[in-house]
Amino acid sequence: MFKDLKRKLTATFVLTGFMFIALLFVVVYLVTSYNTTQKIDDILDQVLDGELNLQSAGGTVLPSGCIIVESYYNGDVFYAGLEEYPAEVKAEILTFATTPKKAKSEGTFDVDDYYFRYKKSTAFEGGGAQRVAFFDTSFTDELKFHLGNNLVIILLCSMAIVVFVSVKLADRIVQPTQRAWKKQTELVANASHELKTPIAIINANAGALENATDPADCKKWIKNITDQSERMSALISDMVKLAKYEADTGEISTEPVCISEILDGLGLTYEANAFEKNIDFECTIKPDVVIKSNAKLFEELAYILLDNAFKYTNEGGKIELLLKTDKKHVVFTVQNTCSGIKEEDLPKIFDRFYKCDLSHENSGKSFGLGLSIAKTIATKLNGVISAVSDGKSYLAMNVSFKQTAKDAKDVKDAKSN
Template sequence: MLKRLRTQFIITNTLYVGIVLMIVFLLICIFTYNRHIDELEEFLTKAASLSIEQSDVRLDADAPGHMLNPTAHIVVVADPETGSMIESFFFGAYLDDEALSACVKSALSSEDQADDLENDMHFALVLNSDGTVSIGIASTRPVRSEMIKLIKLLALIGACAVALGIAVSIPVAKLALLTTENAWEQQKRFIADASHALKTPLTVILANIAILRSGSIKNDEEASHWLASTEEEANGMHDLIRDMLVLTQSDLNVRRTEFTNVNLSGLVFGQTLPFEAVAFDKGITLETDIQENIEIRGNEKALSQMVTAIIDNAFKYEKSGGLVRIRLEKQVRKFVLSIYNASTYISEDEKSLIFDRFRRLKNAETRAQEGNGLGLSIARSVADAHQAVIDVESSQTGGTEFKVSFRHIL
């Protein structure tokens, strides 16, 4: 799929470049041709306006005071009433009487004072004071020859430009589709990880059902054990699907139109309260230092999910008798929410991976904890939607602290 997209990108860019070049080259050709014809008409008009004595001098390329381009041409003095030729003067060009007479008649019958004639000829007509007309006639073949040379040159330039465009489009296509490629790989990995995460509980549930249906259960206590195991796996699947839906909604991005003024102080305090029971049950010391009246622009529901995910992560990996500290404070031009637990250590290599979907720490203690590896992914998605930044500081002796920095904007 990505290869096809890359090919389509290159072809589309090449077509755009080719179309633009064709339009530009067409305009150049039209402008150049019209300019050549205008120059030819100007030359023929001046040639026809001159007297024969002046023409003999002015149209000589080697004569001093040369004014006009020595283009091969013919000047004919004719009677406009009868169409007969009175005099004809040849300057480097020649036509027989029949062809010349046909050109004169066509020029006299034309409504324009300058126009094309048959056989690649062009004329310009000037009315003389004695009632006759002087007609300058010249071939347009030199103009067409110049145009053919120009078209060949432009075609060569166009071919080189298209080839260069293709050469440039190849790395540009790779760069332009890099985000798409990453998103595609993330999607495939997400589907694979989700399938793997759902496969295990489904296998257990099906196995438990098979045992219950086999008739080998001897008493209610044993049946209750298998039912409890099935319920536990089903609840795990429920939590996993719920978190996947939350993450999908976060990926769609919280719309700015849904942002309101949110009391972040009250929100953090409210999300902390349910964990007091968890702290008591696990023997963990919970410390809070929440500065009051801190407000930000955001989506309250999404922010609640983010705060809960990070706090839950801290309690999940904190040892019994340990410490979890939650602090919210105003700093220079930003608000900082920090959630610290004393027991967890995250290596530098893992810091860049813990926000990936279904990613869990590799050490034995953390692998023993329950979870599906989506909590921090949800937190990062919500933070990105609010233009917040999540930093992680961790050491083997000092524990781990997650810091969420919000810009001070209302």
């Protein structure tokens, strides 16, 4: 499908490029030819309008390439500029110029390998019947011929470049669509895989429930069905949330937000969870840190990272929530002890449905969508999220927000108000 799309785009770009360049070269050729013809006509007009006394033509000077022939009613013929031409050519020109009805008022005339443009005037002063001025266009025609050949060669070379650029451009245009299609296909495949297990369990428990007679067994089957239904609901909720964030390409509303207060509040919320799991939970949050952000989305981002840390930290482990600043950045970090992630797997951690075995206690309880949602939110907030691990003992999630001098001033003004 995408190969066909690339071919169609490439063909469209090549055809468009060819038509544009060809049209440009045709215009250049036609304009050059027109300007050349106009200059020749101007020269012919000057020769025809000049006061040339050809009967004493010893002092007559004509522009290079010009010929003039004057014929009179008494039969006399005078000419200038024919000295360099062969006798046959000279005779043909004189015959053409002295035959009253043979030549139109202007046009082209050729004899052997010589090509001329001419203009004619009649009944001029001095008793003349006809005056014809010629301009030898053999050289200019040869120049136009070479110009046409050169333009064709340039056109062919240009088309080679256009084809190369078109292929690259088509590939660049198709790549985002191809990536989106791949993500969509993977999403459907992974979601189907994730839903297959709970559906199978629900069907099995429903069958057992249908044949059960002991109330205790019925409660067990019902609980299993309820658990798997909740699991499917959670998966669908995460998928809808991810799709919503990815589909919303518009700008989000931002305002000065005290993220220290948000992180403090989340820290208090998770203290009970830490106590239940016997986890050492430390919060090192710099007070009164305010950035331009969206409070709701920032809280969602922090919640996902903390929830992920608690999910993959075994009993007796440690979780740290940190917030620090420097001159240009605000960084908050969620770090937890775990089995770690290999360096080559770190770039994949934000992929949808990617799972890594960080905690045997929670194996199979995650869908692998949380960090994908977190990355999408961080990007919408103009932040950069990254993962750091030594591969054996910890995993740290860092979210960095760049703060310009203007942002800092706006935040300071908001705090003072």
